[in-house]
Amino acid sequence: MHAIVIDKPGGPEVLTWREVPEPRPGPGDVLIDVAASAVNRADVMQRQGLYGPPPGAPPYPGLECSGVVAEVGSDVEDFKPGDRVSALLAGGGYAERVAVPWQQVMRVPEGVDLVEAAALPEVACTVWSNVFMTARLRKGETLLVHGGASGIGTLAVQLAKAFGSHVVVTAGSAEKIARCVELGADEGINYREEDFAERVRADVILDIVGGRYLPGNVKALKTGGRLVVIGMQGGSxxxxxxxxxxxxRASVHGTTLRSRPVDEKGVIVRGVVENVWPLVEAGAIRPVIHARVPMSDAAQAHRILESGDHVGKILLVS
Structure with a gap:
């Protein structure tokens, strides 16, 4: 098969599409013919040599995919060849095939295009595990989402609104804020022009920025507030x-998803299937796609992500 290989750390130009050994499914694995993957910040960090895959994961980037089941291992009962699925990966999505533990595989929600389904696993699992499982966002509470126009942000806005929360986003332009409002955000703050900590008080904050925003995030929390830090774009x-x-009486949580054990990921995936997929099938949540790029041209997809001009997800199509 072909996959995107990183021979050495560097810019987008180090991403090379070439022939590699085909994966084989273990007893508990599902082998997927990949229809599409999606670009995440973690992929950029892996390309730069800053975030290697966990032990046992494929060396190729890609934390999510959609496709069709090609083969299942001997211990797999819930999936069969021909099933339309998406999957949360520890790596390997930038490839024509990937083997993944069955616990991290989900059937594609009814009514969702197979390629577009690749935009959902990582963001849905990230938002569900952090905003709802860890921070316990409740109906009527206020959620502040930093980077509201990102892939994670666009899903967080929709999911929080579906559960009856008041949603505030930060973004770097009026155009991005307008897109977030279209998705359901109640308020938008242009972080280039205004200090969010002077404007909003939130019960839960979902933060991709990290160190630089820590003082402001604590200031913006309400009594009993919960800050969840999932990224370090602004330093560690x-x-x-x-x-x-x-x-x-507030709390600060730092979490990652990629390195969690399979069983923990399985709990999150089941939560997404039970709580998020019905909203997708009902049309209350939709994947937001900025661009579709051939997987062999992953370098161009990384350039789009790093430009910061996108809204939603950038897909890599096989």
């Missing part, structure tokens, strides 16, 4: 005012 270190945290 920041000043934490413990006094403010204590007075507010």
């Amino acid at each position: 270190k920041g000043e934490l005012d413990l006094g403010a945290l204590l007075v507010k």
Whole structure:
């Protein structure tokens, strides 16, 4: 088969489409003929040599895919060849085939295009596990989403609104804020022009920025608020005012998804299938696609992501 190979760290130009050994499914694996994958920040970090795949994962980038089941391992009962599926991966999505533990595989929601389904696994699992499982966002509470126009942000807006929350986003332009409002956001803050910490008080904050936003995030929390940090685009270190945290009886959570054990990922995946997929099938949530790029031209897809001009997901189509 063919896959995107990274021989050395560098810019998008190091992503090479070439022939590699085909994966074989283990006893508990599902082998998928990949229809599409999607680009995530973690893929860029892997390309740069900053975020290698966990032990046992394929060396190729790609944390999600959609496609058709080609073969199943001896211990797999829930899937069969020909099933239309999407999957949460530890790596290997930028390829024509990938083998993945059955616990991380989901049937494509009814009414969703097979290629577009590749835009859902990583963001749905990230938002569900962090906003709802970890931070326990409840109906009527306020959610602040940093990077509201990102793939994660566009899904977080829709899912939180579907569960009855008030949603505020930050974004870097009026155009991006307008797109977020179209998806259901109640308010938008242009972080280039306004300090979000002076404008909003939130019960839950979903943060992809990290260190640089830590003081402002703590200030923006309500009493009993929950901050969940899932990215470090603004650095890995920041000043934490413990006094403010204590007075507010607030909490700070840092999480990752890629390196979790298979069983933990399986719990998250089941939660997505039970709670998110019905909303997708009902039309309350839809994948937001910025561009479709041939998988062999993954370098161009990375350039689009790094430009910061996109809204939603960038798909790599086999």
